[in-house]
Amino acid sequence: MRRLGKNWWIWGAVASIIFQALVVLIYPVLIAPRFNTYKPLANASIKNSILSMAHANGIPVNDVYEVDASRQTNRVSANVSGFLGSERITLNDNLLNRCTPEEIQAVMGHEMGHYVMNHLGKTLLFLGVFFSIAFAFLNYGLQWALARWGEKWGVRSITDVAVLPLAVLILSVFGFLTTPVTNSWTRAQEYEADIFGLNASRQPDGEAAVDLKLGDYRKLDPGPIEEIVFFDHPSGRTRITAAMRWKKENQASVVSPTPETPADAASVPSR
Numbered sequence: 001m002r003r004l005g006k007n008w009w010i011w012g013a014v015a016s017i018i019f020q021a022l023v024v025l026i027y028p029v030l031i032a033p034r035f036n037t038y039k040p041l042a043n044a045s046i047k048n049s050i051l052s053m054a055h056a057n058g059i060p061v062n063d064v065y066e067v068d069a070s071r072q073t074n075r076v077s078a079n080v081s082g083f084l085g086s087e088r089i090t091l092n093d094n095l096l097n098r099c100t101p102e103e104i105q106a107v108m109g110h111e112m113g114h115y116v117m118n119h120l121g122k123t124l125l126f127l128g129v130f131f132s133i134a135f136a137f138l139n140y141g142l143q144w145a146l147a148r149w150g151e152k153w154g155v156r157s158i159t160d161v162a163v164l165p166l167a168v169l170i171l172s173v174f175g176f177l178t179t180p181v182t183n184s185w186t187r188a189q190e191y192e193a194d195i196f197g198l199n200a201s202r203q204p205d206g207e208a209a210v211d212l213k214l215g216d217y218r219k220l221d222p223g224p225i226e227e228i229v230f231f232d233h234p235s236g237r238t239r240i241t242a243a244m245r246w247k248k249e250n251q252a253s254v255v256s257p258t259p260e261t262p263a264d265a266a267s268v269p270s271r
């Protein structure tokens with residue numbers, strides 16, 4: 001900060017976004033494999049249905065992996081990660097053990113939505129703006145506090161090491177005040193992925209059943225303000241409503257295929 005002068009906060013934001021991008025790139029390759037074991041998914045029918053959905057949506061993958069996430073949690077999850085040839089699909093074993101094939105397809109449709117809509121890239125751009133505002137707030141907050149109380153505290157300037165606790169306090173306040181903003185950013189993307197997943201998997205009942213399972217750790221029916229402030233994913237109520245709305249508008253294609261001509265109808269036994 002001493003060397004950078006009064007524009008130090010801009011460089012702080014730049015350094016933060018570089019660190020964030022590095023973590024996103026390095027985590028799946030170097031860090032996650034330290035804690036868990038990844039192996040190719042053995043179940044061929046589940047694997048093929050996932051690969052088929054991936055290819056239909058332009059995701060260049062040929063392998064599906066399973067990870068023993070049950071060592072740490074019983075939450076169901078999966079992801080599509082990588083870029084430029086390192087793309088891979090990973091299901092955690094809780095998803096495989098706790099869910100039906102229809103539910104697994106619904107979850108995978110959602111995860112593919114994140115990938116196809118480039119949510120990771122968009123989030124890095126969002127964080128670039130967010131970190132810039134955070135550091136501007138930090139710079140302003142430090143100047144303001146030191147002008148008022150600096151002498152009393154014995155903190156000489158913004159470049160005094162003793163300013164560190166104050167910096168942590170100011171950033172914590174910023175993080176607290178902006179919680180609804182960051183939560184709403186991710187929640188909006190999660191909702192987009194839900195809609196993509198319904199269209200890709202065509203499994204509204206599977207989606208709704210998984211949403212109920214997520215009720216293990218996410219309140220299913222919060223108030224509207226509660227959802228905006230505290231929820232980084234849509235509530236179970238929001239998600240199940242979307243799934244049932246999709247089902248209602250797609251009755252013909254979900255329930256049973258309707259015969260195309262009366263002649264076909266005669267040859268098809270009624271169900």
Ligand SMILES: [Zn+2]
Nearest residue numbers: 110114190193
């Ligand atoms: Zn998601």
